[in-house]
Amino acid sequence: MTLRVQILKDKFSQSLGLPFKELLPESVIRLAISELKIKYKKRLFDPFVTLWAFLSQVLDTDKTCHNTVSKIIAHLAESEVEVPSTDTSAYCQARARLPEKLLENIFNFSAQSLEEKVRTEYLWCGRNVKVIDGSTVSMPDTVENQKEYPQPSSQKEGCGFPIAKIGVIFSLATGAAIALCIDVLNTHDIKLARRLYSFLKPNDVLLGDRAFCAYADMFAITKLGCDAVFRKHKSRKTTMQKGKIVGDCDKLVTWYKPKTCPKGLSKDEFDALPPSINVREIYYNIVIPGFRTERVSLITTVLDKSSYSTLAIVGLYGQRWDVELDLRHLKTTLGMDILRCKTPSMVRKEIYVFLLAYNLLRSLMWDAGTTYTTPPLRLSLQGTRHHLINFIPKLLAATSTKRLRVYRTLLKVIAHKAVPDRPARNEPRVRKRRPKAYPLMTKPRHELRKQLQTA
Template sequence: MIFSLATGAVTALCINVLNTHDIKLARKLYSFLKPNDVLVGDRAFCAYADMFTIKKLDCDALFRKHQSRTTTMRKGKIFGDCDKLVTWHKPKSCPKGLNQDEFNALPKSIIVREIYYYIVISGFRTGRVSLITTLLDTTTYPTLEIVGLYSKRWDVELDLRHLKTTLGMDVLRCKTPSMVRKEIYVYLLAYNLLRSLMWSAGTTYGNPPLRLSLQGTRHHLNNFIPKLLATSPKKLLQVYRTLLKVIAHKAVPDRPGRSEPRVRKRRPKAYPLMTKPRHELRKQLQTA
């Protein structure tokens, strides 16, 4: 999926079988990009072919540098202590996920911008971060703004948590592929509906939409649904504006650099996992 950093809504989706590689599936999402979009992602997507493909679509990319590439500030055109332009050369062999025709269409080299910085916040696992981007103009895109933009990548993890935990999409209950797809689409429809309410409430009453609570928006909407259904068409707009006002009433506090211990609060039950169908387990109980 592709999430909007401005609204938090899902803007693109691709589904495939379980053994499909993440990169191969993600490359299908590039067709949903629009000119001047900036795609932010983690190190898994920082590949030569992806950087070229995204730039060819009149878009830009900002990824964390892949761990297989060494980091040095002694080469390239240096702009500051932690900012430079470097030349990437085409791989010698065709990487996995590309066919030979796609590999032959790649240029011999591309120019990218590399930025690195250190994180000294207690509780953060990463101490040094190296970024690769196609936003080459240092005047239009200062170093600190690039770093600030990448820090918002974590919002995607929170959006996924909302989908899986808040809305309950962590366990899909349908049994056939077609019904599983429909189930996912219904969850995304409900999620984007909540995001649209948060956007309308925030922009109407002057609160940043991303600072509003998605769980709170869900509760308020559920409470207002009977009222919305029973209201006459003349008063429907008034009730809707009241709903927006209630949603925008209290924003989530801004907590930059917040860190929490990586532990589980609830202990798992001391039962073994169900690795066989229920009727086989019942037979084992009867014969035991």
Template sequence: MTLRVQILKDKFNSYLGLPFKELLPESVIRQAISELKIKYKKRLFDPFVTLWAFLSQVLDTDKTCHNAVSKIIAHLAESKVEVPSTDTSGYCQARARLPEKLLEKLFNSSARNLEEKVTKEHLWCGRNVLVIDGSTVSMPDTIENQKEYPQPSSQKGGCGFPIAKIGVIFSLVTGGAVALCIDVLNTHDIKLARRLYSFLKPNDVLLGDRAFCAYADMVAITKLGCDVVFRKHQSRTTTMRKGKVVGDCDKLVTWYKPKRCPQGLSLDEFDALPSAIIVREIYYYIVIPGFRTQQVSLITTLLDTTTYPTLKIVGLYGKRWDIELDLRHLKTTLGMDVLRCKTPSMVRKEIYVYLLAYNLLRSLMWSAGTTYGNPPLRLSLQGTRHHLNNFIPKLLAATSTKRLQIYWTLLKVIAHKAVSDRPGRSEPRVRKRCPKAYPLMTKPRHELRNLLQTA
């Protein structure tokens, strides 16, 4: 058993340890296990092998447990050791034994390590910009999942899928995921955001849409030594007649404390809020054909018009769309939109592993872009995943010196796969391919089955 585990560790280190360098070698996992005081038995699927297999599973297009176990058997086939059974129960039990705290810690560690790669030349006006948004993921329709993450109340029982709400903070520079929180579907984005503010560092700038533009939250973020750029909430009327004009469509205005305590705040927190704050409001129009939004009003705590000119802030908010692309990469490119695990605990673990794999790909893109002079954010994440999966057999078969050469070739081909920048691009929102001519499911499956039998 020990020999088989060592062989697998060597195999995984060959292609995960080299491309991702310090982000996820065995030493980082061992340190996290030690800090969390996790004890485990010496078996084939120990935490190291299980985690690496889980990562390779979400990075592959075939995400079945059978495929993951098949890879492990293939790694051991050339060695003179007993190969494990093709039964997936051992691997599935090992995934269930992985502590959720371990995966969360490794994800947070990968986020910090990726952020440490950023230098001053990559910053916006000398500031690190983070982007926040919320999204949803669905999961198998099991009793446990429905109890923890209920389906929309508008759907009949048995006709929908459990859905979880996630809040994510991304780095605008690296594209990597910085922080994550998970809750039920009807949770408001701002409630998720308040659980993520602890991940902000002094001097950060938080960028978000109008769902996050609340008085109490702007006060809380500025107390952390950070600033915000949010789109103005629709409940606040826009007028250029009030406030101190500091530029074209740019003014300083005073916001007063709400008269009633908002939902989600305790009375003590509400009483501690200042009676008024000064914010900067920037108002502009979008005249690009096909764009749904035509008028935008931004609210920011960046009051210095010399250091942060109007056009700089407008251009920064234009990059907020990048978070939509990052979420699309997670949900569509990597396949996190529809999860596969059947219990809430495993669902959360699966989400953390997806985000960890996403950060590892982003780190590979960062290395390729900075090495060969291509902007990392312009590189293709799908292409990076394809190249990594295709280079894995060569990395496994190569010697240590040859492996380094293959690694540099991998970075080179990743840097060649750049996505063209098309600012102002607009496309009609239409479908070309017709869906299948089947009706929607409006009754539980057992009722529909009974109707077929009685027809």
């Protein structure tokens, strides 16, 4: 057993381990296990092998457990050891044994490690910008999933899928996921955001849309030593009659504490709010054909116009769209939109592993971009995944001296072709490919089966 485990560890360290040796070394996993005081038996699927197999599973286009176990058998086939059974139950049980907190801690470490690589030239006005947004993921329709993450109330019982709401903070400089929280579908974005503010560091700038623009949150962010740039909530009116004009379409205004406690705040939290705060309001018009929004009003706690010009803040908010692309990469490119696990605990673990794999790809893009002087955010995440999967057999076959050269070649091909810069690109929101001519499910499957039998 010990020999088989060591063989697999060597294989993973030569393939997945080499590109990510700085971001996810075995020592980090070992330290996380030690901190959580996790005890495990000496078996084939120990925490190290299981985590690396889980990572390779979400990175692959075929995400079945059977495909993952087949890879493990293939790794062991060339060695003179007994290969494991093709049955997936041992691997599935090993994934279930992985503590959720372990995956969360390793994900947090991966985010922090990549953030430490960011140099001053990649910052906005010398400051690190974090972008926040919310999204949803669906999962198999099981009793356990429905109980913890119910389907939309508008759908009939048995006709929908459980859906979870996620809130994510991304780094604007690296594109990496920094923090995550998971809740039920009807959770407001701002409630998720309040659970994520603790991941901000002093002097960070938090960028988001108007869902996060609230009096209490502006104060909470500044209290952490950070600043916020949000689009103004539609319930607030824009007027030039109030505030101090500091530039074209730029003014300082005073916001006053709400008269009643907003939903989501406790009475103590509401009482702790100051009677007023000063914010900066910037508004501008969009004249690009095809854009739905014609006028944008921004609210920010960045008050120093001499250090942060109007155009700099407007340009920064223009980059907020990057968070939509990051979420699309997670959900569409990597396939996190529809999860596969059948229990809530495993669903959360699966999400953490997806974000960990996403960060590992971002680390490859960062190394490739900085090594070959190409902007890392202009590189293709899908292309990076393809190159990594195709290079893994070469990394496995190479000797220790040749492996570094193969890895440098991998970085070079990743950086070879940057994604075109297409500012103000707009496309009609229509679908060309027609859906299949089948009706939607309006009754539970067992009722529809009975109809077929009695027809």
